[in-house]
Amino acid sequence: MSVFNLSDFHDHEQVVFCSDEKSGLKAIIAVHNSNLGPALGGCRMWPYASEEEAIRDVLRLSRGMTYKSAMANLKLGGGKSVIIGNPRTDKTPELLKAFAQAVERVNGRYIAAEDSGTGVDDMKFMSQFTDHVAGIVDKPSENGVRSGDPSPATAYGTFVGIKAAVKERLGRDSLAGLKVAVQGLGNVGFDLARQLKEAGAQLWVTDIHREPLLRAAKELEATVVAPDEIFGLDVDVFAPCAMGAIINDQTLPQLKAKVIAGAANNQLAEPRHGAALMNKGILYAPDYVINAGGIIDVYYERTGNFDRAALTKHIESIYDNLMEIFARARKEERPTGEVADAIAEERFKR
Numbered sequence: 001m002s003v004f005n006l007s008d009f010h011d012h013e014q015v016v017f018c019s020d021e022k023s024g025l026k027a028i029i030a031v032h033n034s035n036l037g038p039a040l041g042g043c044r045m046w047p048y049a050s051e052e053e054a055i056r057d058v059l060r061l062s063r064g065m066t067y068k069s070a071m072a073n074l075k076l077g078g079g080k081s082v083i084i085g086n087p088r089t090d091k092t093p094e095l096l097k098a099f100a101q102a103v104e105r106v107n108g109r110y111i112a113a114e115d116s117g118t119g120v121d122d123m124k125f126m127s128q129f130t131d132h133v134a135g136i137v138d139k140p141s142e143n144g145v146r147s148g149d150p151s152p153a154t155a156y157g158t159f160v161g162i163k164a165a166v167k168e169r170l171g172r173d174s175l176a177g178l179k180v181a182v183q184g185l186g187n188v189g190f191d192l193a194r195q196l197k198e199a200g201a202q203l204w205v206t207d208i209h210r211e212p213l214l215r216a217a218k219e220l221e222a223t224v225v226a227p228d229e230i231f232g233l234d235v236d237v238f239a240p241c242a243m244g245a246i247i248n249d250q251t252l253p254q255l256k257a258k259v260i261a262g263a264a265n266n267q268l269a270e271p272r273h274g275a276a277l278m279n280k281g282i283l284y285a286p287d288y289v290i291n292a293g294g295i296i297d298v299y300y301e302r303t304g305n306f307d308r309a310a311l312t313k314h315i316e317s318i319y320d321n322l323m324e325i326f327a328r329a330r331k332e333e334r335p336t337g338e339v340a341d342a343i344a345e346e347r348f349k350r
């Protein structure tokens with residue numbers, strides 16, 4: 001298999017294959033682009049069916065980070081890493097130590113953060129062996145000290161982004177009385193739903209677990225629907241906050257929302273689905289633009305800047321970024337995702 005010829009290889013600067021016989025580590029670190037700064041991105045642990053699947057994932061995800069950080073005006077490049085293995089059964093201290101040592105050898109060109117299959121505790125453990133991990137510092141907040149978890153920042157950025165999309169598509173500054181469907185009430189989704197409720201929105205929610213649904217019904221007066229019912233609801237905003245590829249050939253014909261704006265990564269199954277949304281008159285807030293609150297939070301931590309007001313202001317710039325994308329997309333009659341990529345490229349290729 002040739003890595004250079006893979007369709008997911010986009011002139012990546014550096015791809016490092018890391019292994020450690022004793023701990024069984026098999027991992028890949030990909031630095032897509034470091035024009036704007038060191039490549040920061042999550043470390044995903046997943047039982048990939050093949051090495052090719054792992055390589056494709058790390059190449060795709062690291063490239064995405066370049067666009068996300070450039071769009072968020074951070075002095076960061078794009079990188080990502082994957083550890084091949086089951087996080088429930090294969091994650092041992094020895095394995096994490098070996099991975100941290102591999103990150104250390106990349107010498108700061110890549111900075112790891114939590115992702116699917118890894119958590120704040122894993123990053124804290126790894127920080128004993130390398131300085132190049134982020135999302136580990138307990139920070140003061142309005143509700144007391146909180147961990148390095150970036151989810152609250154992601155939820156707030158998504159909330160701000162929904163306001164921008166509502167302004168553009170519905171011409172409204174307020175969310176009061178709007179109908180919003182939230183898919184996935186995890187770390188980001190529940191917090192987002194709470195903010196939407198506080199802003200006066202009426203909520204419809206779904207999840208595959210009962211507990212957050214019961215809480216949302218009780219605390220947020222949300223209407224609970226089955227997972228496959230969320231797509232066809234006659235709502236103003238659909239906020240996907242669960243998994244990727246939920247805008248696809250099956251769900252597209254069902255969609256009635258005027259705005260799609262949520263935190264989930266890689267919401268479009270394929271780029272052509274962005275054009276299909278545009279043709280249906282649905283405004284799509286590109287995922288990596290609206291969900292950048294977490295990376296902004298991690299960046300502030302990484303640079304030792306604990307100025308809450310500055311951080312909040314930076315997260316709120318997601319509103320302006322989206323407005324710039326929407327205006328250009330309208331003018332050029334292009335899908336918002338395409339326009340976002342063009343703007344990000346202007347920033348990191350500069």
Ligand code: NAD
Nearest residue numbers: 150151154184185186187188207208241242263264265294
């Ligand atoms: P999470 O795992 O805490 O929450 C995901 C929720 O979705 C869970 O409650 C899960 O039960 C639910 N879910 C899974 N499959 C579902 C289905 N088929 N239908 C309905 N619900 C389903 O994850 P999170 O941290 O809240 O992240 C949510 C999304 O946002 C993910 O796509 C993630 O990649 C993205 N994201 C998160 C952050 C962050 O800071 N946490 C940052 C950027 C992007």
